[in-house]
Amino acid sequence: MSESTNPIRAARSPLKTIVIDACLTAFVVLILAIPFIGLKSDSVGTSLQLVTRWPLMFAVIGAMVAGRVLLNLWRMRPSAAPSAKGGKGVGATLSAWGGSHIKMIGVVAFVAAVALPFMPFSNRYVVDIATTFLIYVMLGWGLNIVVGLAGLLDLGYVAFYAVGAYTYALIATQLGWSFWLCLPLAGLFAAMFGIMLGFPVLRLRGDYLAIVTLGFGEIIRIVLTNWVDFTKGPDGISGIPRPSFFGAVFSRSAPEGVTTFADLFGIAYSSQHRVIFLYFLILALAGVTNLFTLRMRRLPTGRAWEALREDEIACRSLGINPTNVKLSAFALGAMFAGFAGAFFSTRQGFVSPESFTFIESAIILAIVVLGGMGSQTGVVLAVFALVILPEWFREFEQYRMFLFGAAMVLIMVLKPTGVMGHREPTIRLHPPGKPGEQPEVVQ
Amino acid sequence: MAYFIQQLINGLTLGAIYGLIAIGYTMVYGIIGMINFAHGEIYMIGAFVSVVTYLILSALGLGYVPLVLLVMLMTSMLFTSVYGWSIERVAYRPLRGAPKLAALISAIGMSIALQNYVQLTQGARVKALAPVISGGITLMESDGFTVHLSYLQMFICVLTVVLMVGFSFLIDKTSLGRQQRACEQDRTMASLVGVNVDRTISMTFVMGAALAAVAGMMVTLYYGVVDFYIGFVAGMKAFTAAVLGGIGSLPGAMLGGVLIGLIEAFWSAYFTIEYKDVAAFSILVLVLIFRPTGLLGKPEIEKV
Numbered sequence: 001m002s003e004s005t006n007p008i009r010a011a012r013s014p015l016k017t018i019v020i021d022a023c024l025t026a027f028v029v030l031i032l033a034i035p036f037i038g039l040k041s042d043s044v045g046t047s048l049q050l051v052t053r054w055p056l057m058f059a060v061i062g063a064m065v066a067g068r069v070l071l072n073l074w075r076m077r078p079s080a081a082p083s084a085k086g087g088k089g090v091g092a093t094l095s096a097w098g099g100s101h102i103k104m105i106g107v108v109a110f111v112a113a114v115a116l117p118f119m120p121f122s123n124r125y126v127v128d129i130a131t132t133f134l135i136y137v138m139l140g141w142g143l144n145i146v147v148g149l150a151g152l153l154d155l156g157y158v159a160f161y162a163v164g165a166y167t168y169a170l171i172a173t174q175l176g177w178s179f180w181l182c183l184p185l186a187g188l189f190a191a192m193f194g195i196m197l198g199f200p201v202l203r204l205r206g207d208y209l210a211i212v213t214l215g216f217g218e219i220i221r222i223v224l225t226n227w228v229d230f231t232k233g234p235d236g237i238s239g240i241p242r243p244s245f246f247g248a249v250f251s252r253s254a255p256e257g258v259t260t261f262a263d264l265f266g267i268a269y270s271s272q273h274r275v276i277f278l279y280f281l282i283l284a285l286a287g288v289t290n291l292f293t294l295r296m297r298r299l300p301t302g303r304a305w306e307a308l309r310e311d312e313i314a315c316r317s318l319g320i321n322p323t324n325v326k327l328s329a330f331a332l333g334a335m336f337a338g339f340a341g342a343f344f345s346t347r348q349g350f351v352s353p354e355s356f357t358f359i360e361s362a363i364i365l366a367i368v369v370l371g372g373m374g375s376q377t378g379v380v381l382a383v384f385a386l387v388i389l390p391e392w393f394r395e396f397e398q399y400r401m402f403l404f405g406a407a408m409v410l411i412m413v414l415k416p417t418g419v420m421g422h423r424e425p426t427i428r429l430h431p432p433g434k435p436g437e438q439p440e441v442v443q
Numbered sequence: 444m445a446y447f448i449q450q451l452i453n454g455l456t457l458g459a460i461y462g463l464i465a466i467g468y469t470m471v472y473g474i475i476g477m478i479n480f481a482h483g484e485i486y487m488i489g490a491f492v493s494v495v496t497y498l499i500l501s502a503l504g505l506g507y508v509p510l511v512l513l514v515m516l517m518t519s520m521l522f523t524s525v526y527g528w529s530i531e532r533v534a535y536r537p538l539r540g541a542p543k544l545a546a547l548i549s550a551i552g553m554s555i556a557l558q559n560y561v562q563l564t565q566g567a568r569v570k571a572l573a574p575v576i577s578g579g580i581t582l583m584e585s586d587g588f589t590v591h592l593s594y595l596q597m598f599i600c601v602l603t604v605v606l607m608v609g610f611s612f613l614i615d616k617t618s619l620g621r622q623q624r625a626c627e628q629d630r631t632m633a634s635l636v637g638v639n640v641d642r643t644i645s646m647t648f649v650m651g652a653a654l655a656a657v658a659g660m661m662v663t664l665y666y667g668v669v670d671f672y673i674g675f676v677a678g679m680k681a682f683t684a685a686v687l688g689g690i691g692s693l694p695g696a697m698l699g700g701v702l703i704g705l706i707e708a709f710w711s712a713y714f715t716i717e718y719k720d721v722a723a724f725s726i727l728v729l730v731l732i733f734r735p736t737g738l739l740g741k742p743e744i745e746k747v
Contacts, residue, residue: 041494
């Protein structure tokens, strides 16, 4: 990677450099590819057999070498020489434009989201996808509080989501409480777990914290799988009640003493009603998460999060208690995951430990990171890229996670702050270039 | 008593494997201060390379066990270290100097990508291998329980000890080891006195990958089954071992590995096998809370 910047090597003729580099690439990729692409161990009956795939392997090597040559040509293009890192990237321009029009974009997006289920093209499938989209947006915004604002890397975020989901599932099936009663409880339980985990471990440095949260996520999953008496183990809990609209149920006919949603409004029954209701429910929940975060960022606690992210030692010397501030971010992030979890379990009507694996945590983290840590708009774009695009390209399903991981690496290498990343504080006393004016709010 | 000794043997064997992986974590952490999250996948890749090598050898009709083992060892070390080198080159080197979280996220991405790469290329099914070394010796017999030490367990423990001795020699006595220790202490200073820092870091990844490959080969022989998902849990446990022993310390990594192996073996034997992973993770949490520097680690001074 660094050959082209090395002054001694750069003195070589460009063609020679490219050829040598291509040969090296071919050699390395050849070694990498032989045991995995060139040779495959196939199970035949009970024994393993070797299958060769040389054409595929050479195709992969050819593609890699071609990519490498193109990359080098791109780097050596004449315009690249004077200012290698100058100029604004697309992401920066986008985020600058987004920053100045943020209110308008937000309103337009919200109106579009409200209108979506009533559009002529929208059917059950579209609304379902939109609901999934919003669940991830909400989780992304929740994790954004922890990772983006407070700068704490949480690799076990899905554990809190699981706590929320199981809280609702267990209370609703065992005690028969309604969704609306359980929703705050789910958030509360998740926040409690956040505090329980956070209290001892938040003193740790960033990367240790990441591993501990990862371990915690795994512990929760293993307990959910193995504590069969309580959680029904790997079979999961089914028959979770659906939410009602202020007591009106979404079904064709209601039991004695209960009205159906269709009767309440005097409209014909349609199975679509519940889907649309769930959609609006998650829209409201996600909206609350967003508003909460935006408001929180301007309050002392939120500003302390951002300050802590930038420099912990400076914060400590200014009298901020890092543990308490981190704990609040951790607990609030967990709370939103809990809400989202309760919604998830009422929507699916079924929960099992399968839904709460590490990969899920990684997806949510990737959403936050890809979007640019701390950017609310970035999260929405990232969910679109990571959850909705794969939905359209179903035939590439098996490559999804591979591309996903590769994209995470690529984005970090190209832009370590994320696509829409900006590390501007939310509130500045003196905005650059405008000394002495009113504090400017960046969103 | 016999049962206890049997578990001790099993735990030591397991611990040797974890220890070898843990060395990779601890060395990389020592030199560039990042958790190489993809190291577990490196170990998994090592296991797959040894499976493929074994299949080639049996297709060629080679059956002489020591030769088979030697070839498996060499090829898995060779191919896997190229993987280690490439990963550092592609995913970590461009991020040197970037925020720590960026490097960690890149490592997580690499881990996911590698796991799915192996799933795509080798299939998602579990690969089962016929035992290469069988048989063993009976050590003692009491209360109707026989303590069995298999040749395979002996092989694993002996190979680990040999590798550890060789490796300690490499770090303590050779010029590469000196360069590496210099980079660990102060990278800028090392580069000023003529140490090629980039090359040293690459070599660290190569060595870590080679040791993880040995662990992968051992696991292939020991359990006889390999799938693309083994790297995640093993990586977590090896990382726990590295932290337990004191991250950055090589003897610590080995000690931590052995302890984790013993804990896991005894936990499975005397408590519930389902919660053995919980035991390992809980130990990680407890160690980090009460003794963040680990058993043999040096306290870290935060510089402003």
